[in-house]
Amino acid sequence: MREINQEVYKDKLWQWQEGEYTVTRTSQWSGPGCHQGCGVLFYTKDGKVEKIEGDPNCPVNNGRLCMRCLDMLEAIYHEDRLTYPMKRAGERGENKWERISWDEALDIIDEQAKRIMGEYGGKAIAAFQGTGRNATWPVSSLGNLAFDTPNTGQGTLSGDCCYGPRLMAMNVVMGTAWIADMGQALEARFDDPRYRIPEYVLIWGCNPLVSNSDGFYGHWIIDVMKRGSKLIVVDPRITWIAAKAELVLRLRPGTDGAVALGIVSQMIENKWYDEEFTDEWVYGLEGLREAAAEYTPERVEEISCVPAWKIVKAAEILGHAKPLAVQWGLPLDQQTHGVSASHAIQAIIALTGNVDIPGSNIFFVDGFIQNDIRMSLLERMDPESQKAKLGCDGEYPLRSMGYAPFAMPEKVLQAIEEGDPYPIKMVWIQSSNPLSNCAADSKRWLKALNSLDFVVVADLYMTPTAVACADLVLPVAMSPERDSMRAWWTPFRAITKVVEPLGEAKCDETIMLEVGRKVAPEKFPWANTEEMRAAFMENLSSVDYEGSFEDLKHDVWYYFPFEYEKYKTGKLRSDGKPGFNTPTGKIELMSTIFQAVGLDAAPYYKEPNESPVSTPELAEKYPFVLTTGQRSYEFFHSEHRNLPTMREYHPWPLCEMNPEDAASLGLEEGDWVYLENETGKIKQKLHIHPGMLKGVVNAEHGWWFPEREAAAPSFFGTFDSQAGCLLRMGDVGPTGWGSSYKCRLCNVSKVED
Ligand SMILES: Nc1nc2c(c(=O)[nH]1)N[C@H]1C(S)=C(S)[C@@H](COP(=O)(O)OP(=O)(O)OC[C@H]3O[C@@H](n4cnc5c(=O)[nH]c(N)nc54)[C@H](O)[C@@H]3O)O[C@H]1N2
Ligand SMILES: Nc1nc2c(c(=O)[nH]1)N[C@H]1C(S)=C(S)[C@@H](COP(=O)(O)OP(=O)(O)OC[C@H]3O[C@@H](n4cnc5c(=O)[nH]c(N)nc54)[C@H](O)[C@@H]3O)O[C@H]1N2
Ligand code: SF4
Ligand SMILES: [Mo]
Numbered sequence: 209m210r211e212i213n214q215e216v217y218k219d220k221l222w223q224w225q226e227g228e229y230t231v232t233r234t235s236q237w238s239g240p241g242c243h244q245g246c247g248v249l250f251y252t253k254d255g256k257v258e259k260i261e262g263d264p265n266c267p268v269n270n271g272r273l274c275m276r277c278l279d280m281l282e283a284i285y286h287e288d289r290l291t292y293p294m295k296r297a298g299e300r301g302e303n304k305w306e307r308i309s310w311d312e313a314l315d316i317i318d319e320q321a322k323r324i325m326g327e328y329g330g331k332a333i334a335a336f337q338g339t340g341r342n343a344t345w346p347v348s349s350l351g352n353l354a355f356d357t358p359n360t361g362q363g364t365l366s367g368d369c370c371y372g373p374r375l376m377a378m379n380v381v382m383g384t385a386w387i388a389d390m391g392q393a394l395e396a397r398f399d400d401p402r403y404r405i406p407e408y409v410l411i412w413g414c415n416p417l418v419s420n421s422d423g424f425y426g427h428w429i430i431d432v433m434k435r436g437s438k439l440i441v442v443d444p445r446i447t448w449i450a451a452k453a454e455l456v457l458r459l460r461p462g463t464d465g466a467v468a469l470g471i472v473s474q475m476i477e478n479k480w481y482d483e484e485f486t487d488e489w490v491y492g493l494e495g496l497r498e499a500a501a502e503y504t505p506e507r508v509e510e511i512s513c514v515p516a517w518k519i520v521k522a523a524e525i526l527g528h529a530k531p532l533a534v535q536w537g538l539p540l541d542q543q544t545h546g547v548s549a550s551h552a553i554q555a556i557i558a559l560t561g562n563v564d565i566p567g568s569n570i571f572f573v574d575g576f577i578q579n580d581i582r583m584s585l586l587e588r589m590d591p592e593s594q595k596a597k598l599g600c601d602g603e604y605p606l607r608s609m610g611y612a613p614f615a616m617p618e619k620v621l622q623a624i625e626e627g628d629p630y631p632i633k634m635v636w637i638q639s640s641n642p643l644s645n646c647a648a649d650s651k652r653w654l655k656a657l658n659s660l661d662f663v664v665v666a667d668l669y670m671t672p673t674a675v676a677c678a679d680l681v682l683p684v685a686m687s688p689e690r691d692s693m694r695a696w697w698t699p700f701r702a703i704t705k706v707v708e709p710l711g712e713a714k715c716d717e718t719i720m721l722e723v724g725r726k727v728a729p730e731k732f733p734w735a736n737t738e739e740m741r742a743a744f745m746e747n748l749s750s751v752d753y754e755g756s757f758e759d760l761k762h763d764v765w766y767y768f769p770f771e772y773e774k775y776k777t778g779k780l781r782s783d784g785k786p787g788f789n790t791p792t793g794k795i796e797l798m799s800t801i802f803q804a805v806g807l808d809a810a811p812y813y814k815e816p817n818e819s820p821v822s823t824p825e826l827a828e829k830y831p832f833v834l835t836t837g838q839r840s841y842e843f844f845h846s847e848h849r850n851l852p853t854m855r856e857y858h859p860w861p862l863c864e865m866n867p868e869d870a871a872s873l874g875l876e877e878g879d880w881v882y883l884e885n886e887t888g889k890i891k892q893k894l895h896i897h898p899g900m901l902k903g904v905v906n907a908e909h910g911w912w913f914p915e916r917e918a919a920a921p922s923f924f925g926t927f928d929s930q931a932g933c934l935l936r937m938g939d940v941g942p943t944g945w946g947s948s949y950k951c952r953l954c955n956v957s958k959v960e961d
Pocket of ligand 4: 339370371
């Protein structure tokens with residue numbers, strides 16, 4: 209790490225000269241993709257980025273960078289970067305393209321979109337945006353305003369199974385989204401006298417150092433461990449960080465609800481909870497007690513494989529831990545009843561009063577710039593058009609009640625395949641590669657997308673999805689090639705352009721604006737991206753930043769004022785009264801919202817739709833529990849497969865098994881194996897992991913091989929190895945959220961040839 213340059217920091221310089229290099233202090237945020245947005249120093253010379261380093265002064269990452277940022281030069285200047293728009297020259301899948309100008313591309317989009325809007329209405333167009341990258345709001349806003357469609361969102365991600373289920377659970381139970389407090393709300397971090405180091409950090413279904421997910425920088429956990437925090441980890445395998453924990457609860461994938469209820473039940477029965485806090489701030493303790501009572505440690509062991517004594521021990525530790533911070537992850541979204549498991553985990557937090565106090569779990573009511581912009585633009589959309597959003601027809605009441613920012617992927621697929629309740633004829637894909645990654649049952653999606661009249665893909669590179677389905681491909685600029693801004697929680701950050709976009713690539717915002725001005729100019733009154741950004745800056749509702757974008761560039765980051773214990777001061781509720789933003793004003797261990805729409809008020813556990821317990825006959829054929837998609841340092845979803853350095857570290861798709869399981873099948877380290885279930889069959893290379901729970905297979909996601917044949921039927925070999933081929937659409941929970949990406953069944957066999 210570089211020495212902190214006090215002189216630079218004092219003046220908060222954002223740009224300076226170091227020999228022949230111009231150094232620019234800014235943040236990095238997609239593309240290439242990542243959820244974080246760390247502080248970086250870009251070294252540029254003669255219009256090129258020559259070097260990238262972590263910014264030692266940035267309170268978010270303090271100079272540290274992952275290999276994906278360190279290796280960014282390879283990504284920016286890769287020969288496969290898309291540098292001009294192209295239209296399809298042959299049949300779909302032939303990978304034959306004709307270079308066209310942006311004007312021609314805009315003409316084609318305008319003509320196709322208007323024809324489809326005229327014939328079927330804007331709702332017949334869907335826009336897919338992938339995970340939290342810079343593209344997310346421009347894609348939704350483009351769909352909403354240019355195409356007048358409510359059908360935007362992740363599009364192919366079954367049950368919106370990323371963060372959506374946890375967000376739903378947080379909003380319903382606590383009234384506001386929360387996150388583990390690692391001092392990240394305070395610019396002085398650990399030097400701020402208000403902060404306290406967590407006594408324990410509970411890491412539940414998350415691999416924080418690798419994933420840095422949802423605005424949480426994984427190394428913060430190391431920072432607090434160095435200052436005394438201890439860990440409890442809930443995961444089917446011993447991860448690097450789990451190996452440093454006091455207690456690891458290795459559970460069968462998909463049984464998180466049972467484990468959480470077992471812990472809750474022990475806490476209540478043994479009075480290992482904070483009576484003062486629960487008396488005043490919690491609703492439904494008695495109901496929760498009744499609902500959890502059947503989850504005795506012995507019963508939970510039977511369900512989850514976690515030894516009974518560990519359930520009791522975890523309850524005892526957690527019941528007394530103060531402060532306790534909880535960093536949870538994706539598996540809670542990727543099980544059918546994950547919303548309920550998330551409800552139960554929040555009961556642990558509430559029972560112990562580890563709510564919005566320093567070092568616990570904090571609420572942010574500000575700092576969602578991307579949401580802000582999108583919501584303010586949504587006001588320009590005809591409210592009538594919004595009503596047609598797929599998945600909001602009453603079958604899932606919470607979706608219809610406005611809890612769903614996005615169209616429901618299962619219903620989008622149904623609309624494409626069956627024209628029910630109305631047809632979808634065009635799909636706009638920007639920042640997603642569904643056929644290699646995002647979609648469940650990817651071959652089904654291949655067929656569906658190929659039945660459409662018109663498909664646009666806007667990406668950094670030619671992807672399997674683009675080759676297979678696109679009629680038009682648009683080149684997108686990377687992070688150092690554009691001005692933008694970013695906040696996920698805090699701080700508010702500048703993303704500063706340090707070089708011009710490669711070739712004719714344009715940034716996501718500009719693509720939105722230019723397509724918008726062509727198709728629906730009345731809704732896009734700004735002459736250029738700078739003017740549009742300035743308008744957003746003037747109307748930010750979730751950050752009190754006063755300056756212009758130029759000011760932000762110079763400030764680099766801005767921390768808005770943060771207060772703890774906001775429930776005591778009325779800062780969480782719109783009526784300004786103390787309490788939480790729920791109907792009872794308390795944390796709802798029994799949810800009045802769930803009850804009002806006919807769902808279980810209390811957290812419950814249900815077996816996955818497919819499991820050794822719920823489908824024993826199927827389990828004879830497919831004896832392993834399959835979890836997919838644990839993150840690796842080298843890749844962000846399907847990205848980075850084309851970078852030589854990443855492939856040197858991680859050349860092949862890996863799946864993990866316990867040594868006993870491998871031995872029982874006669875398998876050895878490095879064997880290629882088939883993974884097969886009712887949906888599909890793929891091959892990956894076996895890694896034998898002694899820390900993996902017996903009976904579980906853990907398969908990587910997002911694989912394609914840019915070095916292989918692009919044209920059909922190969923599509924860069926993606927269907928040979930990517931885990932989406934083993935997943936199913938439709939395993940959605942009763943709320944309308946959740947899926948089974950992390951709990952299906954599969955068989956494993958050796959690839960003989
Ligand atoms: N490098 C990298 N970073 C990423 C991404 C990426 O692709 N690459 N993707 C980003 C995105 S969009 C997301 S959503 C996040 C996700 O990041 P995380 O929330 O960390 O999720 P995963 O890595 O999928 O899984 C975390 C852990 O859950 C364990 N696990 C598997 N099944 C279960 C289960 O049923 N229950 C429990 N309790 N644990 C289980 C796995 O063994 C793994 O160690 O990462 C983000 N960050
Ligand atoms: N089996 C399995 N599948 C999973 C998961 C799992 O755990 N298991 N995780 C799921 C989860 S949580 C999520 S969120 C989804 C994510 O799915 P997606 O977000 O759709 O991720 P990718 O499929 O990698 O597609 C992203 C594409 O965007 C491009 N790109 C990168 N940065 C930018 C940018 O700034 N602008 C534009 N326009 N394009 C950019 C990349 O080159 C890439 O082709 O995947 C899901 N898929
Ligand atoms: S978390 Fe890692 S990959 Fe993401 S921005 Fe920070 S350093 Fe880069
Ligand atoms: Mo995600």
